Amino acid sequence: MIKINLYIQDDGKMSKTKYELIKDFIIEGINSGKFKEGEKIYSENMLARKFKVSRHTVRRAIMELEFEGLLVSLKGRGTFVAKKSADSSKCIAVLTTFISDYIFPLIIRGIEKVIAHEGYGLLLFSTDNSYEFERYHLESIINNPNIDAVIIEPTKSALPSKNLELYKKLIQKDIPVIFINTILEEVTQNYIITKDQSAVYKLTTNLIKNGCKRLFGVFKGDDLQGIKRYRGFEKACKEANVEFDAIFFTSEEYNFVHKRAAEVISREKFDAVVCYNDKIALPLCVKLKEMGFRIPQDISVTGFDNSLLATLTDIKLTTVEHPKEKLGEMAAKATIAMIKKNKVHVSEEIECEIIYRNSTRGGIQECLKA
Known part of the structure; x- marks a missing residue:
């Protein structure tokens, strides 16, 4: 029989949060046989309607029962x-900033x-780039004895x-921990990442070779990928002795930084812009077109990641090919090797290819050459 905990207020009355009520409902269903082993329970939408709560609240209850x-x-x-x-204990946890998009x-x-x-089973967690969610998930992972490794x-x-x-505590556990996309410089770790700096250096150098003389950068300032990409941009501009400037944005500014960038570009008359990723580059292209700019005749625009956004409109983005699925496979294979003790340390940086398209001067020609 699975135990259901009771919570007592100072006045002696029992009180529970909404997600705890959902947990108890599911536990009672398992205890009574209403939800049988291996069978599907109610959907998140059904539980949200039944308890008149958000799906986020339902998801928290389900996640805790997964941990248990x-x-x-x-x-x-x-x-x-x-x-x-x-x-049942063979399980690998994956904690990333996002899960379902991009x-x-x-x-x-x-x-x-x-x-x-x-x-192995897979437990997925998303921080939504929030320290609060990250802390909650890290604590859950650390306290879950059934997790064999963490990506x-x-x-x-x-x-x-x-x-x-919490990161130090996690790394000290007797399980493999591998970082992907980026690292934490404060701790020693295993990692599989992309060569962000060299990729943007090559991308920027190509823009300069194709006649761009005043370059602008839009980079994310609160993650290490953004800093490395800026360093590649800066290095290429300084070596070519061209004029350049850049702005940095935070996670909270993601949805409107393209408007700020467009205003600066319009005022300062830049002829190329190197963006942190496609998620910034595409709305920036749309905004610039609304302002009367021709792409790439008036201004070249580049992205990073070669996401689905890169070819979503008539403007096809010149961008950097992030390995995506390959990176996931590499991380998983390294994790399995570490679990089996076939590998003790992982430190890999993946070279990224440039994908040339019509958002930059000479983009089509470069594409044909490639």
Whole structure:
């Protein structure tokens, strides 16, 4: 029988939060046999309607029951009562800034493909680039005895981590921990990342070779990828002795930094802009076109990641090819090797290819050459 905890207020009355009520409902269903082993429980939407709460609240309840080994969530299929078996503890946790959008589904797919073949389950967590969510998930992972390894992308990696003590505690556990996309410089770690600086250096050098003389950069200032990409941009501009400037934005400014960048470009008459990623480059292109700029005749625009956004409109972005699924596969294979003690340390940096398209001067010609 699974125990249900009671919470007592100072006045002697029992009080529970909404997510705890949902947990108790599911536990009672398992105890009574209403939710049988291996069977699907109610969907998150159904539970949200039943308890008149948000899906986020439902998700928290389900995640805690997953940590406790009572439920298993299968991507695209739903949530099931966990089966009691000898292999039930074979599980790898993945904690990234995002899960369901941009390039992250492909990274997750690469990880999932490898670990499923090895017989491991997958626990997915998203910080939404928030220290608060990161702390909550790190504590849950650290306290979960059924996790065999962790693949992780830290939050706001360019800043001193507010959760550094938890990262140190996690790394000290007797399980493999591998960082992807970026690292935390304050701790020694295993990692698989991309060569961000050299990729943007090559991209910027190509812009200059194709006649761009006044370059502008838009980079994320609170993660290490953004800082490294800026360094590549800066190095190329200084070596070519061209005029350049840049602005930095934070996670909270993601959705409107393109408007600020467009205003600066219009005022200062830059002829090329190097963006942190496609998620910034595409709305910037749209904004610049609204302001009367012709792309690439008046201004060249580049992105990073070669996401689906890169070819979404008539402006096809010149961008950097992030390995996405390959990176996920590499991280998963390294993790499995470390679990099996076939590998003790991982430190890999992946070279990235430039994809040339019509958002930059000479883009088509460069594409044909490639």
